[in-house]
Amino acid sequence: MEYAVETFDLTKIFENKEKGVKRYIKAVDHVNIKVKTGEFFGLLGPNGAGKTTLIKILCTIILPTEGSAKVNGYDIIKEPHKVRSSFGWFHGETGGRSLYWRLNAEDNLRFYAYLQNVPRDIAEKRIDALLEFFELTEDRKKLVKDYSTGMKVKVMLARSLLHNPPILFMDEPTIGLDTISAVETRRLLRALNIELGKTIIFTSHNMFEVEQLCERVAIMKDGKIIVDAPPSALRDMLRDIHAVEVEIREANNLQEVIKSLGGLPIVKQIMEVKNDPYNVVIRLQVEDEYDAIPFIASKLRAMNAKVLAVRRSEPTLEDIFVKLTRKETA
């Protein structure tokens, strides 16, 4: 089979009723993607872009409003049962929910193994191996409610792999994992892709991960696919982005500071404002960081802002999303 996943004008409109007024939200808007069998495919986009909804539609959890899709050659509406036997799904956003917290790790895995028709002896072997791989062997009898978020994420990862499906939907699989576990998880996914030919649909906010793993990426924005390219194209886009990060002590005139920074000719755009309890971090897209840093510092000093740092910042995927959005608007 040439394509593991194909969508045809796939659309999902959610209806929301607030104070008696109906609102319609187009979460997925006429999406057409084709993921080749054995491909490592990245699905990126800012929060709320529609990635998770798209994945849930492909996993038959959400029904589309329009259009159709095939997973492993099976129609998601007409053959949901066959679709369900074809994929493993990991949803990192749940932060460890979606497990039975009052069961231990091995009971959780056993339960899902039986629901996925894995023969008992094979299930036991795989549970042992996966728990060992994710370093949960010692804690396998502990109730999941007593696990840290990272440990819960590991159980969820193990669950998505347990039945050895040909397609893996990995929605932010390294979220909540420590660095070493994240590295090992990436290695495992890569090996499953190369050695066993599994098709992997992968979402992440980490540019490094995407570059390291994906052969092709699609960027979603407002439910639409706005870019479909190899990750190297994203790296090229990042090359044009220059960012500066300003850290100031909690400021009473914060809005005024942001406004005046945004008005500087050297600043292209305010990308992000992070408000911590004691300081504020503002990320700015600039023409040239080396020219911008002293200019911004002196402007802040003139405004009596308590400056902690003005530094160059590595461009991120979010910056690409902002850039692409701006381009779309223009």
Next chain:
Amino acid sequence: MKVEDLVALFKEDMPRISSNIVHVWAVFWANFKIFLSYRTWVITETISTVASIAMYSFMGLQVDARRITLAGYGEVGWLSFALVGVATANYLWMCISRLSHSLQHEIREGTLEQIIASLIDMKSYIIGQSLRGFMVSGYFMLGVMIIGIAVLNVPLVINLNTVFSFIVIILLMVLSYAGISIMASGLVLVYKKGDPLTFLFASITEFLGGVLFPLKYLEAYPALWAMAWLMPYTYALDASRKILLNGATLFSSEVLKNAAILIVYAIVFIPMGLKVFRWGVNRIRYEGTVATY
């Protein structure tokens, strides 16, 4: 375990064999284990059951036993009469509310998404959850009966025939309400708010089914009397009392007639319940509210 070893393990694949029995067992087993992890709840619920029996035994001192005899249940005290009523009503309530309670929990915790994305058929899920409900409710019913017989000397007719007949009637009672329970669960999936339907049924059942008083008293109120005999519980309770208080068996004509009525209710309501449940599942899949975390 290294990445290479894990990949090697996944290289040996076996065909997956679909089995509804394994699915039912998995749901039952997981939920039963979860139940056992709520030790405090089990203890407090047991204490509250014992306390309610004690309360009924004192209430029984106020009731004239002749009224029970006049109602057609022989010369037994009010406590025996009420004990069968309370035990069966609690059993039924716990069984029929079980499914909707679990579904609410599964939606909140996001586990329902995983269940829908798996290979289990929803019927197997319902049966697995219900089996767990039968088991847990059975524990409390048995407790009520044992305390009644051993501590309060309630004279129930206990022999192989009556126990078998009583178990069959209880099963039929649950089946006759299964449709309503499944229907209520379908509505809970969509509306996400408690389970008003099962609560309503439980309250009406307790009143009109004659849990604590002989139904003969309702004869004076034709509308209530008619409603009482529209409920399957009334037939189940009548049969249970005839078995445990008078020693009738499943093959006694009065019990057999009630059993037949319960079967009719089950045949009519279960397909309706499944239809509503299927509608509920598809509705939340369409709305995108399979999980609310």
